[in-house]
Amino acid sequence: MMEIYEMSLGELDSGLRAGAFSLSEVFESLVNRIEAREKITQAFIELDLDFVRNQIDQINSQDRATRISGIPFGVKDIFNTKDWVTSYGSRIFEGHQPLCDAAVVSQLRSAGGVVMGKTVTTEFAYFFPGKTRNPHHPDHTPGGSSQGSAAAVADFMLPFAIGSQTAASVIRPAAFCGVVGYKASAGQFPLNGALTLSYSMDSLGFFVRSVEDLQLLRNVLLGVSPKATALKPRKIGLVRTPFWSELDSESQLLIEAAGSDLTESGIELIEVDVDGQAGVNLVDAHQTLMAFEVSRSRAAEYENHREKLSDQFTQLVEVGRQISYQAYEEALKQRDSAEKRLRTEFADCDLFLTASAPGEAPKGLSSTGDPKFSRAWNLIGGPSVTLPAGKGRTALPLGVQLVGHLNKDDDLIAHAGWIQRNIQLGSSN
């Protein structure tokens, strides 16, 4: 029988509505799991189970005003919380207590969600890692930057958690940890009260167990009513990327097998080269945009607290300061033309299938892995979903990345829902 802590948001809501279990039982099931696993995985940077238990005790299990009423969730420590210290993974903000919740945290709370704790982020959601370990093997990175959120959901300590992404901070840890990850279109959700890096590219993300839970969360936050839970795509663009040879062989096989399976289901599959130049320029453009914008957006930390920044972060700011405005404008133009190309030339592709990461989570905790496979998509700004896709050669999870058109998040999620239900991803591994 399925443990409560293994359930998706939809399953928890159904069980609570049916009276199969109470909110208190949901909470204690997650607590048991946290007590068993957290000392290994270390997904939380702030955790106070008694404090949360008090809140849960005051909620009536029968009162399900929304589908997340009384449901515990995790908040990446990039998002402000009015009753939890928020340090953004940075020594500069040790012990920092915000006055107000970040906008999405407040929205989730007003819909009845309960903050279970703050999850580990890399420093300012960039590369310098936190303490979190991969739930599937503690010597391997869970990926970054939303490492605590991905690991906590993957390790069944939370049914869902918030993340954010500028390069690959949701898509990659979701793949490394073996959970569903969703990076929203830039601008779909407010990032007010979150520490952000790139004003043109940052966006919100979620880690969940089931694609349908993404629809549930979008319904709660935006009032979206999905057209269909799962929608069969008609045409999919397969994007090998210029880095195909850097994918490990299991990941190559996985994507090719997924392509075959989709074709066998009657879905048309074409090979797509996103910018007509094998995507290399887009990865460069992403790095240009990110460094230029970070050197502006985080100017205060660099100017006033440089001694508390990691070398990686300092270097990013310094690279950004050397980028000319002309080079920045050129990167914006490359983004616009790639977005236009997808919207016009590949308008009939319902989604694009590609890699989430170069392979399994690398060994070691000093790096969070390579964001290369998400940079171009993050530049363009549309939605992406990582679906778990079996295991790689050392029995660590693999994922595939599904990418949608800008602001067509609901379409992507409905198509990803169909794929999750109908295609056995990674079955050949």
Added chain:
Amino acid sequence: MMEIYEMSLGELDSGLRAGAFSLSEVFESLVNRIEAREKITQAFIELDLDFVRNQIDQINSQDRATRISGIPFGVKDIFNTKDWVTSYGSRIFEGHQPLCDAAVVSQLRSAGGVVMGKTVTTEFAYFFPGKTRNPHHPDHTPGGSSQGSAAAVADFMLPFAIGSQTAASVIRPAAFCGVVGYKASAGQFPLNGALTLSYSMDSLGFFVRSVEDLQLLRNVLLGVSPKATALKPRKIGLVRTPFWSELDSESQLLIEAAGSDLTESGIELIEVDVDGQAGVNLVDAHQTLMAFEVSRSRAAEYENHREKLSDQFTQLVEVGRQISYQAYEEALKQRDSAEKRLRTEFADCDLFLTASAPGEAPKGLSSTGDPKFSRAWNLIGGPSVTLPAGKGRTALPLGVQLVGHLNKDDDLIAHAGWIQRNIQLGSSN
């Protein structure tokens, strides 16, 4: 002879480089002006002249690393400052002391600028006004929301000041106070560390005396080298807007006279209807987007501190909560199609000429005036400049609004520079 406090940034920099006066003399000239005028105009919410004098005393007047080295400036109290209380015009944040400067504040400081004080903002940069009065008549509003910044520059208490705009918060107070106002393209500058309202539309603004000062500030912050100080436009689109009849007769005359003078200078002038439906839909779309996004972005203040919000702000959030996601998406589509129309059908218009406000600053301090003439442009997201344009019937300032294409801020500023030098705006009044 010109007083130091009357000088533009360019004039101050030249005088300092030539040794005509020292930084200390610049500061004391502004202090004298503040001591004479602030008790009437009330542009500052936080002011501590001795604290600033100490900083000025430590700067060598000869060391002009940048063109704003040692120059005092004003910061709208929507932007965080590490050594000044920042309350966002809200009772919720009374006495709030941020840990870090907002990104642009930090950038201006690292370029040598000195924060002279925090300027008054309406509550959260929306409608509920602060204490500031119009420098030209204390019974009239200076406009909003960047009311202190506009009034302080207009009243010669500061050579430049930062603002921000979601609807008309730079363009309108610049017109009401008779200074140059610039609202940047959305996304040109970081708003990190600023309290923001709309994640799709908010942008940074500046109040200055001369259009050339905008180029100077963009050079300092972005490293932009302007192609030309002033560039003669070839073609201008005159936009009467559907609210032409609501413009007072002096403003109608002013815009028509400006159009004639531009034509006489050999510039082609055409009448433009921005969305092919007289712009009415765009104003509605702006209001839809703004209310929907504010109801999300400021959810925390609404959920946890409603008793300290004005009725206007509470109502905005509540209106936004009633807007369906479908209506929000429709507004985004209208924006995209208007932006595309400008970019394609009217690509050969170098800029668009229209009203900044319905006329002179209205009497009374309980309202900041009507943002109607900026909403459509703010929705589209491109840059706007207000140029002062003489006086209206009760001897209060009038302005005209010049609007550029999205992300073509430098082109707009160069064209506005030419117009400021070559056309006697408001000469017929």
